[in-house]
Amino acid sequence: MGRRLASGRVLAVPAVVFVVALGAFTALGDTAQPASRGEVVAAASLAQKGQAQLQRARESADPANYARAEALLRRALDRDPKNLDATIGMGTLALARHDFREGLRYGKTARRLGRDLARPYTVLVDAQVELGNYQAARRSLQEMMDLRPNLASYARVSYFRELHGDLDGATEAMALAVSAGGQVPENVAYVQTLLGDLEATRGRSGAARRAYETALAQVAGYVPARVGLAELDGASGRLDEAIATYREIVDRLPLPGYVIALGEAELAAGRTASARETFALADVQLRLAAAQGDNIEPLQARFVADHGDPSRAVRLARQTWEAAPSVRSADAMGWALTRAGDPERGLAWARRSLKLGWQEPTVLYHAGMAARAAGERDEAISFLEAALERNPDFSPVRAPKARRALEELR
């Protein structure tokens, strides 16, 4: 396919750099009110820098990188509103901020600007999936795959298959992503870790461990892989090790998901005082996000359903559903309603979350518990058995609860 600049280990230089210099090539087709050649070239250079900042943000989780990226990308679009990579960049940024509708708008614009190109689909597919437009997402994803089978498209096919309950197919697709590799070590470590997560979901802890360790060999200290190993520790009863790892991670990178995982491990280990402090931190994060008008994640709504005020959980879950009507949000809605004492509606939402065939054990567990509370005995047994069959150690807190519930039901 051609020449590449020798890139740094961490940052990749997007393919666009090769046409940055040629200016005229970045004007894609449309000739109504074209930007001047100088503006087109300037925009392309800014877009490239903006995309590099986005990759840095992935690697560092430093919010300043997102702000820098946005500034560069907006300047690029000011110069040349038709710049494809700035449009894709703005879409990526919107998705990272969980503004999926905005992401979809940029994704559609990008596809129009770049017909016959694969890369607009990265944003378009992700937005469609998170907004629950699964039919459209399937079409887009197939178009992306037809244009370009590579790490980015294989990884997306994997996720789509996973949501539909095709775990073998999801694993196969992710293995293709890992094999294809990429320019940037973090990208490879990312898909390697996702492969580990899939193996863990299927209860294959040996394969999961190997995948996480390979990711760590790619990028030393890669946090998502360390989290994966900690989860395996937790699943096999080594809670002290899990807690130690989570704590180290949370000290440096207190993302909500990690904080909640720490708290739940502490709870499972019987360290209720520590767990309470940790949950207090998770709560602070939630309130700060709300105060800033940020979109919260379904896992945060679930956290409140599990450990806080269930009616607040219902409000939060509804927010996530309105922002992103996906099966993930449906699961949060269902669980919040069940915990708030409305298992009939909780069960309806749980069924909705499973409509694609999703086999995530925790989601099946939520559905089982909703069915049980709603008096649907057979359905409850079916869901709970499915969760434990998928992975008997799927959660140090929930798996035992699932087993106890089954005993009582049978």
Next chain:
Amino acid sequence: MKKLSVAAALAAALIAVSLSSGSSHREAPNIMLDPAADNTDTYAFTAPDAPDALTVVANWVPGGNPANGPNFFRFDDRARYYIHIDNTGDGKPDISYRYEFKSTFPSDSYRQGLPGVRSIDDPRLQEKQSYRIVREELEDGEVTRKRTIARDLPVAPSNAGPKTFPDYDQVANQAIRDVGDGKYFAGQRDDAFFIDLGAAFDNVNLRVPPGNLGGGTDTQADTSIQTITMQVPEADVTRDGEPVSGPDADNATVGVWAATERRKLEVTNGRFDNKRARGSWVQVSRLGNILVNELFIPASEKDQFNKTTPATDGERFKRFLLEPEFAKQINNLPEELGVSALDLKAPETDRDDLVDVFLTGIEGLNQIGDDPVAADTLKINMGVPPAQTPNRFGLIGGDRAGFPNGRRLADDATDIYVQLVGGFMKGNKIPAGDGVDQNDKPFLDRFPYQSSPSSGYDQAVGRRVEPPHAPTLPGNDPQVPIGPQVPTPRPPAGPQVP
């Protein structure tokens, strides 16, 4: 318990991203670069030490910084790598060599190798890759016969350094294999390409304009690539299965290009029938002639270019050669470089000469048959003998054994390209280039011709500067002969393991 800092929590609250599973959404990577599939250069030539054979050097995985452990570059086990031959002139492959790779790793270690690897079979070499070769015959683009001609050939490993490989060449040379009447090699080599990429792609920001005085920096110095290099008797690739009697023989010219394919998955079929959902193979990269994709094909067309076969290049892409954007850029250069007195006059339209060079072949030199289609394949007339004194400008330097009649490792692709688009074949000869005239390492005079790769331990990527010299006239290069050269002094090698 150590208190979690509220400041950290505040920072985290600003980040809406959660990277772990069970988070609200995936952030799959968006970078589409695909080094394992990317063709970076294709060469085809008649080697002086094998005058009755066709030698093809096909390189992938561009810009490899040797010090990239533990992520050493390798071929993708799940992709298919091709060298295609068109001997009928229709732009479709008639003979294809397909290479498929398989890696093995130990389950308990992530090290490429333990210290002191002495041979390619050495158990201390933990990360191993092997390959097989399938030779296909095709008619009108469909496979009619195929045969696996070799299995389990070793891939030359990446050169981590002298502690892992006290004598790297000894190991790499064991990857040179004879198969039937042919020779094959796959694995890491020093990148033969030489160019000042930084200047070229910073809007042709030449360090020493107009680029014929040396002074350029070879940004590819010390970088590595993964190569598949093959050398087969002419009769294995000609239309009639006979050797080539001379340059005017009917069967003398073949078109060569390299390509990569990957599986296109079916996103989901409700029955999860995964064997069928694996889908068919799709071409994701191809490369025939130098710089066609990079400098003729616009951004909006690149993915289409990579997916298609050369047979449709006429209808899809010819117009981009007839009116090349790059010619306009050449004409803008003097003003941009502040040398406005210079008027380069590159013709911007009716560039049938470029169509001849890059797509159809040049009549009397390297056309395939009487009525060849316009197809981006590297066309080599195997009846033209190797040059006694090669000129790095190839045909425009008066050397009929060089580009565009095939491409040798030492042909200065960048300078040739700039001068061709500048209008050399239409009589407009401009003394332009990138200021880099040769590779940082000398080429070998024997298979596999590309030099051994720099090691990860002692490398100096992108640091070779071309010594300044008197101006080179367009197409004419008496000052810098091709052949064994004295490389620029290199940093001293690291400690040797006895």
